[in-house]
Amino acid sequence: MSSLGPHASFIVTSYAVVAAIVLALIGWITVDYRRQKERLRELEASGVTRRSGRQATDIR
Amino acid sequence: MTLIDLANPTKFLSLTARALPWLAGATAILLLIGFYQAAMAPDDYQQGATAKIMFVHVPNAWLAMFVWGVMSIAALGTLVWRHPLADVAAKAATPIGAAFTFLALVTGSLWGRPMWGTYWEWDARMTSVLILFLMYLSLMALWRAVDDPSRAARAAAVLTLVGALNLPIIKFSVDWWNTLHQPAAVLRLGGTSLDKAFLIPLLVMAVGFSLLFVTLHLAAMRNEILRRRVRSLQMMQASQQAA
Numbered sequence: 001m002s003s004l005g006p007h008a009s010f011i012v013t014s015y016a017v018v019a020a021i022v023l024a025l026i027g028w029i030t031v032d033y034r035r036q037k038e039r040l041r042e043l044e045a046s047g048v049t050r051r052s053g054r055q056a057t058d059i060r
Numbered sequence: 061m062t063l064i065d066l067a068n069p070t071k072f073l074s075l076t077a078r079a080l081p082w083l084a085g086a087t088a089i090l091l092l093i094g095f096y097q098a099a100m101a102p103d104d105y106q107q108g109a110t111a112k113i114m115f116v117h118v119p120n121a122w123l124a125m126f127v128w129g130v131m132s133i134a135a136l137g138t139l140v141w142r143h144p145l146a147d148v149a150a151k152a153a154t155p156i157g158a159a160f161t162f163l164a165l166v167t168g169s170l171w172g173r174p175m176w177g178t179y180w181e182w183d184a185r186m187t188s189v190l191i192l193f194l195m196y197l198s199l200m201a202l203w204r205a206v207d208d209p210s211r212a213a214r215a216a217a218v219l220t221l222v223g224a225l226n227l228p229i230i231k232f233s234v235d236w237w238n239t240l241h242q243p244a245a246v247l248r249l250g251g252t253s254l255d256k257a258f259l260i261p262l263l264v265m266a267v268g269f270s271l272l273f274v275t276l277h278l279a280a281m282r283n284e285i286l287r288r289r290v291r292s293l294q295m296m297q298a299s300q301q302a303a
Contacts, residue, residue: 010171
């Protein structure tokens with residue numbers, strides 16, 4: 001690997017920002033998925049069912 | 061499973077559940093290879109090691125436009141074909157496209173400061189990409205502002221198609237106007253001007269980031285379908301309680 005030279009801070013910051021935003025996107029989508037599944041579970045537990053009769057949390 | 065089956069949200073969820081682990085794995089492997097190749101790439105004779113910023117800047121800039129292109133096709137799906145998943149696809153893609161556009165702007169600025177002596181210049185390329193970013197934010201605000209998803213979808217589809225006019229302006233801005241931003245080096249008439257030592261890592265990163273978009277988009281679409289399922293069950297619950 002070559003040395004990053006006099007502008008190393010710009011290079012490292014670029015890669016760090018990309019990593020941070022990509023990880024934030026992955027984290028946000030994962031948390032959102034868990035939140036929606038949890039809400040569906042709560043609704044099912046309260047007795048509300050889909051018209052098809054299938055479980056709301058069933059995605060397979 | 062045929063293509064028409066994907067119009068059914070339940071079948072789409074089933075396909076997504078099976079495809080996501082494979083897509084996530086392929087994305088991780090490609091990005092790891094891409095980052096390794098970027099680290100090992102030689103210094104540019106003019107830019108030195110700062111050329112390494114290109115390996116993250118260019119894929120994000122491509123995806124900033126590509127995602128809006130995907131949203132434009134989805135907008136046609138909403139307005140013309142009334143495909144049940146078209147507005148789900150458009151809504152799910154919006155924050156992801158905004159993130160890629162933000163990264164293109166930030167990494168471009170971080171490259172510009174040591175190379176041009178400035179973080180920002182109001183030239184045609186940079187300004188048109190900033191407008192794209194602001195349009196992504198406008199769409200996100202629109203989706204949040206309207207409660208009924210089908211009404212929001214139609215308004216968002218119109219705004220998306222209007223915004224698509226900005227895509228050729230971004231692409232050809234460096235040809236039509238005298239810009240500080242350099243002209244196209246990869247996708248241009250007469251072939252690429254990049255040496256293989258830079259081109260191969262760049263293409264690996266571009267495919268890796270594209271797969272990342274597909275993975276995140278499918279996962280976000282799955283979330284949006286579940287959110288709408290929650291909404292319809294809440295409405296059923298409210299009507300049961302009112303009866």
